[in-house]
Amino acid sequence: MSDVKNTDQGDGDEERPVETPDEPGEAKAQLTGRQRLAAGLWPPRASRAQLIVALLLFVLGLGLAIQVRSNSDNSALRGARQEDLVRILDELDSRTKRLEDEKQRLEGQRTELETSSNQAEEARKQTVEKEQQLGILAGTVAAQGPGITLTIGDPKGAVESDKVLDTVQELRAAGAEAIQINDVRVVANTYFSDETGGIGVDGKKVAAPYVFKVIGRPQDLEPALNIPGGVVQTLEKEQATATVARSEKIVVNALRAAKRPDYAQSSPH
Secondary structure, eight states: OOOOOOOBTTTTBOOOOOOOOHHHHHHHSSSSSSHHHHHHHHOOOOOHHHHHHHHHHHHHHHHHHHHHHHHHHHHHHHTTTTHHHHHHHHHHHHHHHHHHHHHHHHHHHHHHHHOOOOOOHHHHHHHHHHHHHHHHHHHHHHHEEEEEEEEOTTTSSOOOOOHHHHHHHHHHHOOOOEEEEEEEOOOOOOOEEETTEEETTEEEEEEESEEEEEEHHHHHHHHHHSSTTSSHHHHTTOOOEEEEEEEEEEOOOOOOOOOOSOOOOOOOO
């Protein structure tokens, strides 16, 4: 009889081939698409050229952001009306001229003090002049000089306190040195309020017509009120009337009592 090999082992299970691990290349091929993407991105393998390009792109983006912000800051003036731009430019020119005049005046005073044989007398003279100027600004002394008279008629009672305030601010921006409305002196801390049948100026009621006596350079004051979109046009839109008359002598004689400070005292320093 021929020999027969029994392939059964143990309890009769068949022999199974032993599985061997795949090669490294085969394991890599079995990765999912997401895993392959992650493996390609991390850790980063940037070359020097790529880093330079990234830096240049960052600098370019920063420059564009700064340019956009600069353009946004100027958007207010870019969108302004032509008459508003004319008024702003006119105010800037007037202020520049006043500052130049003030600079020349102060330089002249310094020269006088440096060259005067009696410097003490010159200093006293300038002190008196300065006191008069401060008195005019504070409304404690009367003033006269060239200027304009602005008369606002309000037959329909449409002029409110904000329009009067705008008028005063426009006059100050044009170089007004002293202002009087009817019989009330206007100073730095003057306030306006709406009253029945008129306007309140520092708590005192004044009625139309509102007469502004203004001391200043007439060549600056009148154009500032009559520019397109200025005070005169605005008042006319409110169905009010506004007339401006130049004069070589305007008298501002409404006075305010000098107010002594409660706590502040002069200091030698």
